[in-house]
Amino acid sequence: MTVLEQPGSSRNKSSLAGPPPAWQPRVDPTPLLPDAEPYRLLGTDAAARLDSGLLTRLYTQLVRGRRYNAQATALARQGRLAVYPSSTGQEACEVAAALALEDRDWLFPSYRDTLAAVARGLDPVQALTLLRGDWHNGYDPHEHRIAPLCTPLATQLPHAVGLAHAARLKGDEVVALAMVGDGGTSEGDFHEALNFAAVWQAPVVFLVQNNGFAISVPLAKQTAAPSLAHKAVGYGMPGRLVDGNDAPAMHEVLTEAVARARRGGGPTLIEAVTYRIEAHTNADDATRYRSDAEVETWKAHDPIALLERELAARDLLTDDFVGATRDGAEHMAADLRERMNADPEVDPMDLFTHVFAEQTSQLRAQAAQLRAELDAEAAGHTEDAAGTNGSAEEARP
Numbered sequence: 572m573t574v575l576e577q578p579g580s581s582r583n584k585s586s587l588a589g590p591p592p593a594w595q596p597r598v599d600p601t602p603l604l605p606d607a608e609p610y611r612l613l614g615t616d617a618a619a620r621l622d623s624g625l626l627t628r629l630y631t632q633l634v635r636g637r638r639y640n641a642q643a644t645a646l647a648r649q650g651r652l653a654v655y656p657s658s659t660g661q662e663a664c665e666v667a668a669a670l671a672l673e674d675r676d677w678l679f680p681s682y683r684d685t686l687a688a689v690a691r692g693l694d695p696v697q698a699l700t701l702l703r704g705d706w707h708n709g710y711d712p713h714e715h716r717i718a719p720l721c722t723p724l725a726t727q728l729p730h731a732v733g734l735a736h737a738a739r740l741k742g743d744e745v746v747a748l749a750m751v752g753d754g755g756t757s758e759g760d761f762h763e764a765l766n767f768a769a770v771w772q773a774p775v776v777f778l779v780q781n782n783g784f785a786i787s788v789p790l791a792k793q794t795a796a797p798s799l800a801h802k803a804v805g806y807g808m809p810g811r812l813v814d815g816n817d818a819p820a821m822h823e824v825l826t827e828a829v830a831r832a833r834r835g836g837g838p839t840l841i842e843a844v845t846y847r848i849e850a851h852t853n854a855d856d857a858t859r860y861r862s863d864a865e866v867e868t869w870k871a872h873d874p875i876a877l878l879e880r881e882l883a884a885r886d887l888l889t890d891d892f893v894g895a896t897r898d899g900a901e902h903m904a905a906d907l908r909e910r911m912n913a914d915p916e917v918d919p920m921d922l923f924t925h926v927f928a929e930q931t932s933q934l935r936a937q938a939a940q941l942r943a944e945l946d947a948e949a950a951g952h953t954e955d956a957a958g959t960n961g962s963a964e965e966a967r968p
């Protein structure tokens with residue numbers, strides 16, 4: 572007699588026939604599944620229905636965005652920025668994210684997404700303040716409805732969910748759009764944010780820019796999932812796979828997801844397939860882990876060139892339009908250069924404010940030490956000030 576055949580055993584044959592009703596799937600996963608191939612509009616028959624006004628608006632922002640990236644990269648090389656994570660090649664994602672939102676909505680960017688903030692209307696100098704190292708953040712997040720650029724991977728995602736959920740509880744029709752990289756999807760915060768968002772049906776859109784790498788780690792070493800968009804299904808939200816270099820496709824998918832969230836339809840996970848044309852930052856040498864040939868393949872799928880083909884087919888890519896667009900971008904870059912080349916006036920003592928509500932004893936000691944050094948320097952006693960700064964050994968070059 573086997574265990575299952577014993578009289579009174581709960582492990583009888585009928586209990587093995589299938590799980591009890593509560594175990595049955597509650598949602599049909601089929602509509603949540605992403606397409607097998609990234610969604611595209613440019614170069615397809617569907618491009619014909621696109622509004623010319625939208626295309627020229629996207630183009631103007633892409634060209635401006637490319638110039639912004641080049642200028643910020645140059646400023647990093649000149650030492651005016653401590654670091655710059657360029658979004659060159661990813662401009663369609665950045666611009667579409669900004670344009671898909673209404674003024675009342677919130678953007679939660681990562682360190683790579685200063686361009687999204689700028690395309691949303693933020694002053695480029697304010698967007699770059701953190702990367703220059705002058706101040707904790709260069710703008711008032713509440714005024715612009717842009718959360719501070721987030722360096723710890725994926726921590727912006729639960730923040731976005733919390734804000735969106737709170738807004739919904741208050742009856743505000745606000746949507747939060749949170750941006751994260753492919754590497755960020757391996758963080759616990761990614762899982763927690765998506766799970767809470769789906770359970771609460773929070774009005775959030777998660778935009779994953781899959782640019783192929785997390786610094787030197789390629790996507791294949793990051794995940795075994797069929798795609799990052801497939802992860803959505805496990806949480807119970809739709810996943811969309813989009814060509815991240817197709818600006819109108821990105822704009823359409825993001826706009827739909829924002830509208831869905833606003834009408835109470837819950838969150839969406841969007842994976843934008845794109846490529847990081849530059850190194851991770853100016854501190855990285857990408858030639859050590861990827862080939863020039865791979866980069867060239869992606870340059871042939873450039874977001875600006877893709878859009879230019881559609882504009883040319885409509886006779887919209889006139890010399891006047893291209894010239895005016897480039898002039899506008901050059902003007903922005905010149906203004907950014909000029910203002911970033913002016914030394915910022917900062918009070919070093921500000922380092923200690925706005926970090927802790929109550930300073931720790933170590934911070935109080937460090938603040939006192941810095942105050943003494945600054946006072947000594949002001950009084951012309953720089954040698955004395957150096958003497959208070961730890962050991963003489965450390966002070967040597």
Ligand SMILES: Cc1ncc(C[n+]2csc(CCOP(=O)(O)OP(=O)(O)O)c2C)c(N)n1
Nearest residue numbers: 683722723724752753754755782784785786
């Ligand atoms: C919690 C955390 N772990 C590690 C890092 C170090 N780090 C900075 S950027 C990065 C790679 C992130 O790659 P991805 O999410 O794909 O974004 P991308 O830089 O490609 O835009 C890592 C590991 C960090 N900033 N935060």
Ligand SMILES: [Mg+2]
Nearest residue numbers: 752753784785
């Ligand atoms: Mg990445």
